[in-house]
Amino acid sequence: MARLNGKVAVVTGGANGLGAAIAARLAEEGAAVAILDRDERGQDVAEKLTANGAKAIFRSVDVTSEDRVSSSLASVVEELGSITVLVNNAGIEGVNKPTDQLDLADWEKVMAVNSTAVFLCTKHVIPHMRAAGHGSIVNISSIYGILGGADIPPYHASKGAVRAMSKNDALTYAPENIRVNSVHPGFIFTDMVHRYASEAGLSEADARGALDPAHPLGGTGDPDDIAWGVVYLASDQAKWVTGSELVIDGGYTA
Ligand code: NAI
Known part of the structure; x- marks a missing residue:
């Protein structure tokens, strides 16, 4: 099947893990894919996709830098055309400490990647989606954006923020046919x-x-368990889906 023919998708954190699987499945479904990652292995992922017949490029970007996010999205549009899918997947886990023992710097580091970068990428992709007349933004949160859990406070807070931000943006941009949904994976090695x-x-x-x-x-789970959910939300088959939370967790939160 090629459910994403004609779409241009940006995947942050696509050099590794879930992001690499998401990039591969989007490409397999016909999307042109741009991987934004600070890890240079994103180049290898893009080359592999290209060797398999897809259109794929890599941009070396720290997604916490507003200048780099803005300029790299513009360069993706120049090379691949208007961006119509954004997957905000880049994330870090942070240190495992209770709140009273956590340094401010450790808190800010996690919030910067897991929450602020979602804001930055969304902010700078909206004009491109507006120009295209539609779009789908998929934000990778976590089961810990829904559930509590002990001792990783910034991770939980950052993923909860992504869930709430997704609903806010879903309402804001629905009149422009830009859909925004969150995905909540369970544990994947x-x-x-x-x-x-x-x-x-x-x-x-x-x-x-x-x-x-x-x-x-x-x-x-497997990375592909998440990737297939993202493919659905990115596709026109999800044209009436916005502000939703897709939990993919083998029943962890049930
Ligand atoms: P990973 O560590 O394997 O991959 C994360 C990718 O994000 C890496 O390629 C890394 O270079 C990139 N990245 C990190 N900071 C960046 C920055 N500042 N700028 C650009 N790229 C950056 O992690 P994994 O497991 O693939 O996680 C992907 C997403 O899924 C994350 O948002 C994570 O919180 C979320 N998630 C993962 C779960 C799991 O069990 N693996 C469960 C629930 C959510």
Whole structure:
């Protein structure tokens, strides 16, 4: 199927993990894809997609820099055409400490990537979507944008902010046919989760032993479980879907 033919999609954090899977599935469905990441491995991901017949480019961008976000989106439009899909996926986990032991700098670092960058990318993509006459913005939050959890306060706060921001933007831009939805993944063993487990002093086997039973469908997820949800929200099949929260978590939050 090619549900995204003619669309130009930007994926932040597309060099690795969920973002790389999202970029691959969007490309497979016919979108031209631009990967924005500070990790140069984004170039390899783009080259692989191109070798498979897709149109894909990489821009080396720290998404917390407003100047870089704005200029790189403009350069994507120049090379690929009007942007009609934005996936705000770049994220970091931050340090695992309770609020009373957390430094302000650690708080601000997480909020900058997980929340402020979503604001910046959305702010600067809207004019391009407006020019195209439509758009779909998919914000990757987390089950922790919905649930509580102990000891990673900025992660929870930043992902809750993404959920609320998505609803605000959904209402603001609905009259312009720009849809905004959030996606809430459960645990998937990417580099982020490996770092999170090792910071908590857990081996992968111990982390899986703790996490697998928490997902009623059995075990943690695959990056593609999230990517297919993003494809749906990006596609015209979701033309009547905005302000929604797509939870993809093997039943964790049920
Ligand atoms: P990851 O660590 O494997 O990949 C994150 C990507 O974001 C990396 O390529 C990294 O270079 C990029 N990135 C980070 N900061 C950046 C910045 N300032 N500028 C540009 N790029 C930046 O993590 P993963 O697991 O793929 O996470 C992707 C998203 O999914 C994140 O927003 C994360 O919070 C969210 N998520 C992940 C879950 C999981 O279990 N893996 C569960 C729920 C949400």
